[in-house]
């Protein structure tokens with residue numbers, strides 16, 4: 001049933017999920033952000049905002065916005081419908097085991113492993129001085145698909161399936177368009193591998209994957225939920241991190257003075273990923289269902305409506321960020337929403353930060369300049385945004 005749309009709410013026929021929008025969000029998401037604080041898209045019977053202030057409120061306020069009633073809900077989805085699609089009271093119960101698995105003590109161990117692997121990889125790549133490579137295949141993908149599955153305890157062989165799995169799952173958060181069907185037509189073997197890899201008997205003992213099943217042994221969650229949690233960690237943690245780190249590499253190539261600035265000020269390492277997520281959010285769109293009428297600058301978005309935050313546009317919102325289109329690792333970056341916010345804020349953000357810190361830390365020591373030497377390949381996905389392929393020349397120090 002279509003709800004009445006407030007007379008004072010602007011409408012737009014821009015299709016934020018068409019191929020052109022995926023490739024050029026400035027011509028869609030940013031145009032909608034500048035059109036009005038909130039815009040109704042008849043094609044999807046959904047409201048969107050590209051403003052940082054309203055996007056932040058939508059994600060932070062789980063009393064008024066439901067993750068379960070998000071747009072494009074598909075009950076037969078291949079996605080592991082747990083956690084990210086749960087409201088209270090179920091949400092905190094199923095989130096607790098993952099949070100526990102990322103305790104400060106565990107993070108310290110991870111840091112040792114992540115640092116050693118980053119140093120090893122970068123040392124190998126730079127062994128003969130300046131090198132030409134493909135950013136994802138040879139550097140970022142190789143690194144993330146080593147260290148991240150290691151902490152889950154996944155089998156070594158077949159880990160590249162995680163990239164396609166992430167792609168499929170990301171697409172399920174958008175409409176069932178041609179792109180969605182294309183992704184799904186190739187997904188069978190990938191899904192088989194992931195489901196098999198997540199079974200308790202195939203996970204290495206003592207690590208994060210098995211810890212989900214151990215939480216089920218105590219009755220905190222069910223055994224089915226344990227498997228769904230492992231699947232959701234895998235789908236949420238692989239290409240989100242890979243593309244975010246690729247976006248960061250691309251940003252350093254576009255703003256070479258920022259790379260020099262980081263090399264001279266390694267204490268800024270912790271803010272690199274934060275600024276990169278503001279500048280180029282991998283998640284372009286995050287949807288919610290409206291629980292009670294919500295006022296966005298005088299437009300009352302009605303209860304039961306669907307609404308989406310345009311995250312790329314919010315990261316570039318000039319109302320919130322000075323020189324928003326500049327990648328600037330020195331800025332006061334507190335309050336960006338690239339990891340979401342509120343109860344669904346990314347549960348793996350400390351892992352992603354650590355991956356970024358270790359990889360860019362290792363690169364900083366050995367790479368004087370990051371140069372793009374060919375056409376960048378964007379990620380083609382309904383809701384993910386950024387760089388998937390990037391031919392690079394890394395100039396040795």
Ligand code: HEM
Pocket residue numbers: 059067083084085095232233234236237238240241244245277282283286337338339340341343344345346347348349351352
């Ligand atoms: C730079 C890399 C990453 C980015 C940009 C990112 C981004 C996000 C965002 C925006 C959300 C909120 C979604 C919403 O509100 O609907 C989220 C949630 C989540 N992320 Fe991440 N993520 C990253 C890495 C990771 C990693 C490494 C893991 C696993 C270790 C992970 C696991 C999750 C899970 C399980 C959720 C759902 C949390 C909940 O609903 O309570 N993410 N992430």
